[in-house]
Amino acid sequence: MKSDMDPLMVQISPDHHQSLPSAYTFTKPKSKPSIPFLLLILTSLVSVAFTLGLIFLLYPILFSGWNWTISSYRYSVVIDAGSSGSRVHVFRYWFQSGKPVYDFSGDNYANLKLNPGLSSYADHPEEASVSVTKLVEFAKGRVPKASLKRSDIRLMATAGMRLLEVDVQEQILDVVRRVLRSSGFKFRDEWASVISGSDEGIYAWVTANYALGSLGGDPLKTTGIVELGGASAQVTFVSSENVPPEFLRTLSYGNVSYKIYSHSFLHLGQNEAHEKLWASLHNSAANSPEDVVVTDPCTPKGDNLDKNSHTDSFEEGRLTGSLQAAGNFTKCRSATYAMLQEGNEKCPYKHCSIGSTFTPDLQGHFLATSNFYYTSKFFELDEKDWLAEMIPAGKRYCKEKWSELKAEHPTTKEEYLLGYCFSSAYIISMLHDSLGFALDDGRIEFASKAGEKDIPLEWALGAFILKTSSATFDYAGLSRKMLG
Ligand SMILES: *[C@@H]1O[C@H](CO)[C@@H](O)[C@H](O)[C@H]1NC(C)=O
Numbered sequence: 336m337k338s339d340m341d342p343l344m345v346q347i348s349p350d351h352h353q354s355l356p357s358a359y360t361f362t363k364p365k366s367k368p369s370i371p372f373l374l375l376i377l378t379s380l381v382s383v384a385f386t387l388g389l390i391f392l393l394y395p396i397l398f399s400g401w402n403w404t405i406s407s408y409r410y411s412v413v414i415d416a417g418s419s420g421s422r423v424h425v426f427r428y429w430f431q432s433g434k435p436v437y438d439f440s441g442d443n444y445a446n447l448k449l450n451p452g453l454s455s456y457a458d459h460p461e462e463a464s465v466s467v468t469k470l471v472e473f474a475k476g477r478v479p480k481a482s483l484k485r486s487d488i489r490l491m492a493t494a495g496m497r498l499l500e501v502d503v504q505e506q507i508l509d510v511v512r513r514v515l516r517s518s519g520f521k522f523r524d525e526w527a528s529v530i531s532g533s534d535e536g537i538y539a540w541v542t543a544n545y546a547l548g549s550l551g552g553d554p555l556k557t558t559g560i561v562e563l564g565g566a567s568a569q570v571t572f573v574s575s576e577n578v579p580p581e582f583l584r585t586l587s588y589g590n591v592s593y594k595i596y597s598h599s600f601l602h603l604g605q606n607e608a609h610e611k612l613w614a615s616l617h618n619s620a621a622n623s624p625e626d627v628v629v630t631d632p633c634t635p636k637g638d639n640l641d642k643n644s645h646t647d648s649f650e651e652g653r654l655t656g657s658l659q660a661a662g663n664f665t666k667c668r669s670a671t672y673a674m675l676q677e678g679n680e681k682c683p684y685k686h687c688s689i690g691s692t693f694t695p696d697l698q699g700h701f702l703a704t705s706n707f708y709y710t711s712k713f714f715e716l717d718e719k720d721w722l723a724e725m726i727p728a729g730k731r732y733c734k735e736k737w738s739e740l741k742a743e744h745p746t747t748k749e750e751y752l753l754g755y756c757f758s759s760a761y762i763i764s765m766l767h768d769s770l771g772f773a774l775d776d777g778r779i780e781f782a783s784k785a786g787e788k789d790i791p792l793e794w795a796l797g798a799f800i801l802k803t804s805s806a807t808f809d810y811a812g813l814s815r816k817m818l819g
């Protein structure tokens with residue numbers, strides 16, 4: 336054995352001063368070429384060739400994405416837990432040249448909404464699991480089993496949950512986390528959370544600007560978002576003003592940095608605001624002498640609407656004075672304006688448009704979404720001239736009798752019909768009277784979708800875009816998800 340080892344020793348630790356020919360002369364005297372030695376050379380060559388071949392084959396997979404094979408699809412799930420319901424969004428995407436490619440149509444995007452919202456389980460947190468399980472089942476139906484473990488699932492709750500006590504929020508989130516942990520999806524506890532209103536605004540802004548092709552471009556050519564939700568309202572746009580830090584968000588996308596004003600007005604969503612106004616009218620009626628009639632200018636006239644229209648949230652029979660539905664757009668507009676301006680005298684900034692909250696001067700184009708859209712659509716308003724058209728439409732609607740309205744709109748839920756007098760007046764007092772959009776301001780359109788591809792203006796899309804695209808900034812273009 337020892338004699339066979341010798342030539343190997345020579346090869347493995349060659350003398351650096353010796354040239355190749357002298358290595359030959361070294362082995363020559365042994366006269367018997369060793370077979371194991373040749374075999375080793377051969378296997379080395381084969382394995383080098385094999386490795387090179389493998390690298391060649393895998394090169395496109397490792398360095399440019401493998402969108403041409405089925406397994407290249409990635410999946411991501413975002414559950415938007417809003418005040419009125421929870422909507423699950425299932426995204427399918429892929430990588431090309433190390434960058435994620437999105438397509439929110441066909442098989443690449445699906446969503447499902449279930450009512451009521453998570454916040455309605457405040458008294459029975461355990462029951463939230465049924466709803467979340469249904470949403471998870473829907474998502475699982477869209478994601479191949481083999482991809483489940485590396486597809487992340489997130490639940491982001493908004494204003495409905497923000498209004499609950501923190502410990503109640505946590506109880507509900509604990510139930511949610513338990514369901515998501517055992518869902519088969521990739522999940523971490525911190526992925527189920529109550530997000531801030533300004534995050535929600537930023538996500539919606541990202542969705543809109545992605546849809547319009549302005550994300551990654553000139554900040555001054557981006558589009559702002561005003562969103563009227565059920566429990567809160569968001570205002571988000573790029574501002575060149577000096578925005579106080581508590582309202583300023585900086586977003587980096589590609590090599591562009593955006594300075595964005597983003598604020599969520601809690602309690603000023605359409606449903607919360609309507610409830611709040613009604614509660615204050617109810618209180619004044621309750622505290623008035625018996626012969627005093629308090630009028631509700633935001634509810635169309637109709638005997639059956641007096642006193643009892645909102646009884647699900649108030650006990651019956653406590654009224655002493657009476658409350659009368661007396662729809663009047665102008666009065667409703669004043670009442671909602673007064674509500675939006677509450678606390679304005681305490682404005683600590685240069686300028687407050689709503690309450691005592693800072694808002695910079697409006698800048699650029701805007702899209703008005705959610706309830707701004709639904710009300711405008713209901714009244715069949717023109718997309719560009721809608722603010723001006725809202726006033727006569729609201730005036731006609733508010734003064735109409737309830738029985739007439741029901742007859743005119745037999746297919747619309749009464750619950751919604753009951754809201755349009757209020758919402759038409761509220762929209763004008765918020766956008767025009769408070770934020771200062773001119774009635775003929777062509778810079779603001781109502782919309783539920785945007786861009787050539789009609790991408791839905793849901794903030795969950797923006798959350799998905801930011802979560803997946805920021806990952807591609809790690810490792811100079813290769814995402815952690817691709818490597819892992
Ligand atoms: C960075 O910005 C410049 C213009 O400011 C643009 O021309 C360039 O393409 C951008 N680079 C990337 C990688 O986006």
Ligand SMILES: *[C@@H]1O[C@H](CO)[C@@H](O)[C@H](O)[C@H]1NC(C)=O
Binds near residue numbers: 663664665666734
């Ligand atoms: C609504 O209220 C305004 C202001 O109080 C009043 O001038 C107007 O006549 C009322 N409109 C109707 C239709 O009752």
